[in-house]
Amino acid sequence: MDISVVLATYDRDDILAKTLSSFSKLDVAECEWQLFVVDNACRRETEALVSGYCESLPVKYLQQKSPGKNNALLTAMPLVEGELVVFTDDDVVADSQWLLELWQASQRLMDYDLFGGRILPLFPEGMGPEPGVDLSQGFTRAAYVIADWDLPEGEIRPGRIWGPNMAVRKRVFESGITFDPKIGPSQSQAYTMGSETDFLLRAAGAGFKSAYVPKALVHHQIRPNQLSIDWLKGRALRQGKGKAALFREFDHYKHLFGVPRFLYRKLITLKLRSLYYRLTGDKSRYYHNAVELGMYQGIHEFYRGLSTTKSSPKAS
Structure with a gap:
C-alpha cells in the first residue's frame, strides 16, 4: 500500500460531501x-454518506x-497500511493531482x-x-488555513506544515511518536489548539525533517460564520x-491568583482600545486589537485553568 488518507469529521455532512466528491476526482492511477473517515459524532447519516462513496473511493x-x-485520528492509526500517511480535514476540496504530487515528492525527497x-x-x-479583517496578517492567514509559502519544493520548518495538507511517513509513527489526545479541536469551544504543531515539533526533535510540496494543493472551505x-x-x-x-x-513571570501579573493590565488596556476603535469606527485597528485581545484572553484562560487544577482538593 502506498498511501493511507485519514480524516476526522463531526456532524457537518454538507461540507464532508464536497470533500469526498473532490476525492472521487483524484488522479491516483499510479x-x-x-481512505479512512473517522466519525466523531457517530451519526447514521454520516455513515450513509460515506457508504455512498464506497464504489468510487477505497x-x-x-x-x-x-x-x-x-x-479520532488515533482510531485509524492501527489500520493504516500505507507507506505515506496523509492527514487532511473534512472541509477541503482537493486538486485532482493532490495525492499524486505528495506521493511523487515523497519518492524524490527520501x-x-x-x-x-x-x-x-x-x-x-x-x-x-467582515470589513476590517486583514487577509495579509499572519494570524488571519493561519485562521483561514492559508499555507501558500513563497518557496520552492524542499526543506521548511515544521511549523509551516498545516493539518489539512500534511503527510507523514509511516516510520515516524513506528518510532513511537503520535498525536496527543489532550490537544487539538474538539466539541468543546474552549479546546486547546496546536495538535499538528505539537506532533511535528516532537517529530522534528527526534530528527525527522520537513519538506514543502507546493504542487500538492487543497482548498479550505470557509463557512459563512467564519x-x-x-x-x-x-x-x-x-x-x-x-x-x-x-x-x-510565561511561567517565570510573577503571578497573581495563578495568572502572570502583567496580563491584568494588558487585558484592561486592550479592552479599552477595543471600545475606542469601535466608537471611532476604525475597523482595521479594531480587528487587529480584537486578535491581540483574544490571544491574551487565551493565555489568561490557560493559567486560570492551571491555577484551578492545582487548588482543587484531591478526592479522599
Whole structure:
C-alpha cells in the first residue's frame, strides 16, 4: 500500500460531501491507496454518506465516541497500511493531482519524513470576510488555513506544515511518536489548539525533517460564520491558549491568583482600545486589537485553568 488518507469529521455532512466528491476526482492511477473517515459524532447519516462513496473511493468508515480530533485520528492509526500517511480535514476540496504530487515528492525527497502541501481559501460564493479583517496578517492567514509559502519544493520548518495538507511517513509513527489526545479541536469551544504543531515539533526533535510540496494543493472551505471578527477573535483565544500550553513562556513571570501579573493590565488596556476603535469606527485597528485581545484572553484562560487544577482538593 502506498498511501493511507485519514480524516476526522463531526456532524457537518454538507461540507464532508464536497470533500469526498473532490476525492472521487483524484488522479491516483499510479498509486495504491486507502481512505479512512473517522466519525466523531457517530451519526447514521454520516455513515450513509460515506457508504455512498464506497464504489468510487477505497473508503472505510470508522467511529470514535471519545471527543476530539486527535482521538479520532488515533482510531485509524492501527489500520493504516500505507507507506505515506496523509492527514487532511473534512472541509477541503482537493486538486485532482493532490495525492499524486505528495506521493511523487515523497519518492524524490527520501531524506524527509514530514511533508506539507499548499492550502488556499475557498470563500462562500459572493461573500468575503467582515470589513476590517486583514487577509495579509499572519494570524488571519493561519485562521483561514492559508499555507501558500513563497518557496520552492524542499526543506521548511515544521511549523509551516498545516493539518489539512500534511503527510507523514509511516516510520515516524513506528518510532513511537503520535498525536496527543489532550490537544487539538474538539466539541468543546474552549479546546486547546496546536495538535499538528505539537506532533511535528516532537517529530522534528527526534530528527525527522520537513519538506514543502507546493504542487500538492487543497482548498479550505470557509463557512459563512467564519467570516466575522467575533469568530476570528474566538480563534485567537484558542490559539493563545494553545501556545501557552505548548511553550509555557510565561511561567517565570510573577503571578497573581495563578495568572502572570502583567496580563491584568494588558487585558484592561486592550479592552479599552477595543471600545475606542469601535466608537471611532476604525475597523482595521479594531480587528487587529480584537486578535491581540483574544490571544491574551487565551493565555489568561490557560493559567486560570492551571491555577484551578492545582487548588482543587484531591478526592479522599
